[in-house]
Amino acid sequence: MEISDGAVRILAGMLETRSGQQLGQGRRWRIETELRPLMKARGIETLDGFVDHLVRGGEPHLADIVVDALLNNETFFFRDVAAFDLLEQKGLGRLRHARGETTRRLRIWCAACSTGQEAYSLAMLIADMPRLWDGWTVDILASDVSHSAIDRAREGLYSQLEIQRGLPVRRMLRYFRKEGEQWRIDPAIRRMVRFQAHNLVEQPPLGLFDLILCRNVLLYFSGDVRRLVLGRLAGAIAPDGVLMLGAGETVIGNSDAFVSDYEARGLYRPRLDLSRSGAAGRAA
Amino acid sequence: MKTCLVVDDSKVIRKVARHILETLDFEVAEAGDGQEALEHCQATPPDVVLLDWNMPVMSGMEFLRALGQTELPSRPKVVFCTTENGMAHIRAAIDAGADEYVMKPFDRETLENKLQLVGVA
Numbered sequence: 001m002e003i004s005d006g007a008v009r010i011l012a013g014m015l016e017t018r019s020g021q022q023l024g025q026g027r028r029w030r031i032e033t034e035l036r037p038l039m040k041a042r043g044i045e046t047l048d049g050f051v052d053h054l055v056r057g058g059e060p061h062l063a064d065i066v067v068d069a070l071l072n073n074e075t076f077f078f079r080d081v082a083a084f085d086l087l088e089q090k091g092l093g094r095l096r097h098a099r100g101e102t103t104r105r106l107r108i109w110c111a112a113c114s115t116g117q118e119a120y121s122l123a124m125l126i127a128d129m130p131r132l133w134d135g136w137t138v139d140i141l142a143s144d145v146s147h148s149a150i151d152r153a154r155e156g157l158y159s160q161l162e163i164q165r166g167l168p169v170r171r172m173l174r175y176f177r178k179e180g181e182q183w184r185i186d187p188a189i190r191r192m193v194r195f196q197a198h199n200l201v202e203q204p205p206l207g208l209f210d211l212i213l214c215r216n217v218l219l220y221f222s223g224d225v226r227r228l229v230l231g232r233l234a235g236a237i238a239p240d241g242v243l244m245l246g247a248g249e250t251v252i253g254n255s256d257a258f259v260s261d262y263e264a265r266g267l268y269r270p271r272l273d274l275s276r277s278g279a280a281g282r283a284a
Numbered sequence: 285m286k287t288c289l290v291v292d293d294s295k296v297i298r299k300v301a302r303h304i305l306e307t308l309d310f311e312v313a314e315a316g317d318g319q320e321a322l323e324h325c326q327a328t329p330p331d332v333v334l335l336d337w338n339m340p341v342m343s344g345m346e347f348l349r350a351l352g353q354t355e356l357p358s359r360p361k362v363v364f365c366t367t368e369n370g371m372a373h374i375r376a377a378i379d380a381g382a383d384e385y386v387m388k389p390f391d392r393e394t395l396e397n398k399l400q401l402v403g404v405a
Contacts, residue, residue: 081400160369160387164394168401169378169385178371 003031003047010051011070018067019145020201020229021220027072034069038062068148072220075114076165078121079215080247083266088125090264091242095210096132098240105137109209109236111200112217113142116153116193117166120185122213123192124175141205143198154195156185200229204236212237216246223254230255234270243268286404287311287328289360291321291347292336297388301334301365304392308405318342322350329356332404334395335382337366337373348380361402365390 011031012023023031031047039050054062078084095106110119119142126133144150163172163183176183198205200217212233218226234257237243243258244267245251251258251268261267288310290301302312313330315321319342321333333351337344348362361383366373369387377385383402386394399405 076397161391161394164387164390164398166397169374169382173371173375173378178369 003051007048007051010055011066014054014063015067015070016222018063019071019199020225021071021145021217022222023070024220027070027220030070030072035066038065038069064147068146071146071149073114073144073146073149075117075216076162077117077167077171079118079166081166083244083247084121084125086264086266087242087244090261091211091244091267092125094263095240095242099136099210104135106139106211107207107209107238108138108140108211109205109213110140110142111198111204111212111214111233113144113149113153113195114146115149115158115162116142116156116185116195117158117162118142118213118215119153119193119195120156120175120189121166123189124171127175127189127192128171138192140193141209142193142195143205145197145199147197150195150197153193156190158183158185200232201225202232204232207236208238209236209241210238211242211244213244215244216249218245218249218254226254231257234258237270239270239272241270243270285309285311286332287313287330288399288404289313289315289321289324289330289333291315291318291333291339291344292365293317293339294336297336297365301395304395305334307392308396308399310405318344318347318350321347322354325351325356325360326354329358330360332361332363332399332402334363334365334386337364337368337377345377345380348377348382352381361404363398363402365395 015021015023035047035050042053044050044053054066099106108122110122113119119140123140126138142153159182163176175186175189214233218229221229230251233243257271258268259271261269288305290298290312292298293316298314305312313324315324317339335344335347344364344366362381363384363386364377364382365386365388367388374385384398386398396405
């Protein structure tokens with residue numbers, strides 16, 4: 001289906017303004033596939049016609065719906081098995097050691113949780129080892145810019161295809177129940193996670209987090225926005241906290257507020273001399 | 285190169301699975317039922333068996349039990365791949381010794397991920 005460059009620019013601008021994310025060449029296919037149902041529901045036959053309808057502003061919430069549709073919510077359970085192994089052995093292991101003699105409290109932020117699989121993966125990882133976490137308070141906050149993704153995450157109900165992506169069968173049997181053709185997360189795992197809508201370019205949630213996961217979203221930002229977001233994360237992480245990015249993402253060239261974890265390649269630590277200035281005033 | 289034995293009475297499913305597995309750099313062999321699969325495993329044990337549930341001659345569950353009683357130089361990993369998607373079926377397969385479980389229909393990513401989970405991809 002044809003779409004004019006002008007209409008693409010309008011959609012790209014709307015997406016970037018509201019989410020910070022770019023509509024790169026690799027995501028343009030989403031315009032047709034994701035907007036077609038919205039066009040059909042309104043009896044509009046062309047993409048240009050739909051964009052015209054959008055900018056006229058007759059439907060107050062249509063822009064939110066369009067932005068939600070253009071965001072990529074691709075995710076799956078335990079995405080990148082090696083990364084989760086590393087996180088458990090090095091990241092969580094170190095935090096457990098550091099907090100074990102003091103607060104026995106862990107605050108985790110899944111900063112781009114999409115439809116919830118990553119946050120629930122973390123919750124399952126912790127629930128798998130009750131003896132290690134006995135007596136701990138683990139608070140998992142999961143956020144995403146997409147309201148519809150957060151609604152789905154809160155629901156904790158997944159299709160057969162989704163449930164099979166990344167989730168070992170034994171964990172599926174332990175933590176899910178079948179409802180018709182879908183699979184429902186165990187209520188105890190559901191209760192471990194709080195979900196809220198949040199835009200990464202805005203101020204982070206209050207308090208300092210021991211572990212922040214911000215995976216597979218930085219790649220959708222421009223360099224400037226990437227630097228802004230990493231600055232926000234630096235202000236939200238505890239001085240001895242752990243940052244985990246996606247497999248193809250790095251802080252190198254994007255932020256000097258974090259350094260690679262020399263004990264665990266793929267994890268990052270805040271650079272203490274830089275990261276505190278933004279955090280001190282907000283610490284809970 | 286890792287080897288995979290695809291056990292399914294449907295030629296179409298075997299063809300689809302073979303295509304996916306070959307893109308994942310597996311050497312693929314096929315069997316149309318559990319008995320044929322057991323004979324193949326005795327002669328040349330693969331790294332992994334992709335196993336259907338309902339088949340003539342010998343079902344997937346019967347194959348799995350027979351495999352457990354067969355002496356082999358190395359036991360292949362077994363991934364059930366079936367339309368049986370009830371929890372009771374899945375639990376029974378795992379209790380009988382299956383390493384992973386794929387519910388049909390499946391896509392390349394799902395299969396690749398399950399093969400990673402059992403350590404052969």
